[in-house]
Amino acid sequence: MTLMPQPTTPDSPALRARGLRKRYGAEQALDGFDLEIRRGQVHGLLGPNGAGKTTAVRCLTTLTDLDDGHAEIDGIDVRRHPARVRERIGLVGQFHAVDEALTAQQNLVLFARLSGLSKANARRRASELLASFELTDAASRAVSGFSGGMRRRLDIAASLVLTPAILFLDEPTTGLDPRGRATVWQAVREIAAAGTTVLLTTQYLDEADQLADRISVMDHGRVVAEGTPAALKRRLGGDRVAVVIADAARLDEAAELVGRTVGSAASVDHDTRTVTVEVDDGQKALAPIVRALDGAGLTVDDLALRRPTLDEVFLHLTGPGGQSASDPTAASTPPLHETQEAR
């Protein structure tokens, strides 16, 4: 038996899950959940409450038994070798799983020793983690007096006492104030910069957008879309160019002109005197639009280029009825299983 956890297949992904199923009574919490995370990536698992994010994390971290499906961490089968998987994971659950009555230092030393570090090494590791997470000043204070952000940071530190092959963060900023959130984000960025693979669940779109290399959008127990944040936004449709025309009487003429220039129909909002058109590449489209309007003697009051926000992607994918026709862009949106298509 070796003390060093060696990945069985070094080129295996950090995490691979296929067809995970888990039922709680009448509720199918996981319904064919697929996920693959390459080493060194921060993967965001995004979904509304009840989508199955926490169940997925609990199953992948051996806390909950799967009904069906195959999952491996670092190349090791989660269902067959849970003990070996536990050697390779760090978990920050939704609760602050640190001991309230103990000090920050006592917590870290306890978890470090339980994870298999000698007393001296556990102490050293605890001090390093306290310094990294800016908790040195609070090291000998009881956790019960900590703020939410401090607790969460300690919680993350406790899951890093050994270097994990993958760190699971289940809604790490839920319930934190903006300051606490910012410090947790900073911690995640540093962990990611150090090369640790991270699976981060969140219901905050900006959080996934800010932190994740790739995002899986989850709804009703399965992944409904996957890709980089930029790709997901692109899938919803192209950029939008909005032009505010000075002369309200010439709005329709302007719309016609803009539409002809980019090759697609422009819409008109008479109240705001705005002509909006969807384009594939906003930056390339801007100049021709401006030239065309200028050439026709139309004065432009304002010009804006914007991309769909992740909020729009999210609502589009997980709204009532999912990819329903209620959203006019849905019909023209290609299937969102980007990676699955590529496979």
Next chain:
Amino acid sequence: MTTITPPTAVAGASVVRDRRPNAAREAWLIAGRDMLHWVREPWGIVFGLAFNIMLILMFGFLFGGAIELPGGGDYIAFLLPGMFALTMLFGLESTMTAMAEDAKRGITDRFRSLPISSASVALGRAIADLASSALSLAVLMLGGLLIGWRPTTGPGEVALGIVLLLWLRFSLLWLGIFLGLRFRGAGATTAVQVLVWPIGFLSTVFVSAETMPGWLGAIATWNPVSATAAATRELFGNPTGTTSGWFAENAVLAASVWPLVITAVFLPLAAGAYRRLRR
């Protein structure tokens, strides 16, 4: 073995374990964590003990004068071994509360996500709770000596009496772990806090079964707490309050078998409740 590069712990080289998994070591660490709780928050234990001492004083001096023991003997000397056994029963509450709190707060999940044996979590609880009960027992015995209680037998019998008391406590650990894992609501803890009273009183802790109506006396005699109380009285050479009956002659046997039965039933149930967390 570890190569940690300060100052940025997260960016340093890989930190890997330098100790092999060892359930005994892990159990000891978890027990140490529970004991640290008492050091940092000692009031629970202090008030628990103060309460037991109050019970002794109340029953010993307030009611004791009015209580006549069948077979004769000093009431204080009769009461103390009963209180020792009752203290073991009260320990059930702290086991249950601690298990329920850890499960609720996510500490149990933290333990379960660590590369440690699941037995070490229960074993750590067992070590810590037995240590705390042994400490309570020592304080009560010292207090008993101060108010005139005396064991009149040899050290061997006294030691066996103490072992039987802790044996009862050990069996109740599994009941406490089972209840704490299965019924985690605040209501469940309150229910147990209330229920230990009828269980504790419906015994021979405070009065002899021979002074009760026949059917009630039978229930009280069959109570595991009574068995341990009777055995302890006998082993300490204190008045037993019983003049005849199978239990009077086989108290030590009953006090050995009862906890064995409780353990045989609730240890598997506790292990099952722990496994059920995976569902």
